[in-house]
Amino acid sequence: SSDVCSSDLRLDHFVAHHRQGDIVAIIGSDERLRAVESTLDAYAAAWALTRHLMETRKPQFVEYLRLQATKQPLEEDTAAGRLDDFGRIFGTTAEAIEQEVVKSAARLQTRLRGR
Numbered sequence: 001s002s003d004v005c006s007s008d009l010r011l012d013h014f015v016a017h018h019r020q021g022d023i024v025a026i027i028g029s030d031e032r033l034r035a036v037e038s039t040l041d042a043y044a045a046a047w048a049l050t051r052h053l054m055e056t057r058k059p060q061f062v063e064y065l066r067l068q069a070t071k072q073p074l075e076e077d078t079a080a081g082r083l084d085d086f087g088r089i090f091g092t093t094a095e096a097i098e099q100e101v102v103k104s105a106a107r108l109q110t111r112l113r114g115r
Contacts, residue, residue, distance in 0.1 A: 007047075008112060014044040015109050023049050023098035027086050028079035052101045057090060064089045 032042035053061040
């Protein structure tokens with residue numbers, strides 16, 4: 001299906017272009033999602049993070065989304081505040097979650113290539 005195909009493309013892009021710190025950067029700020037030169041990489045990282053959190057930490061992810069929904073539109077959080085919120089809800093650092101996401105994406109890519 002086209003959904004599987006587009007998911008495969010996002011996964012491939014993430015695995016091929018991920019640089020350590022990409023996920024931490026998008027948790028701490030929207031800047032990489034807004035900047036033309038980094039939009040594709042940031043979007044792929046956001047997709048990989050979301051997929052991983054939905055599969056492995058769904059209750060905390062829902063709680064995190066609820067927290068984000070309480071914030072005022074266009075309210076600027078500091079990077080430190082955003083990373084603190086993330087760490088408090090998920091019980092670990094954004095850096096640790098990023099390592100999990102990278103490993104999970106590589107495993108998924110290997111599994112999909114074998115189908």
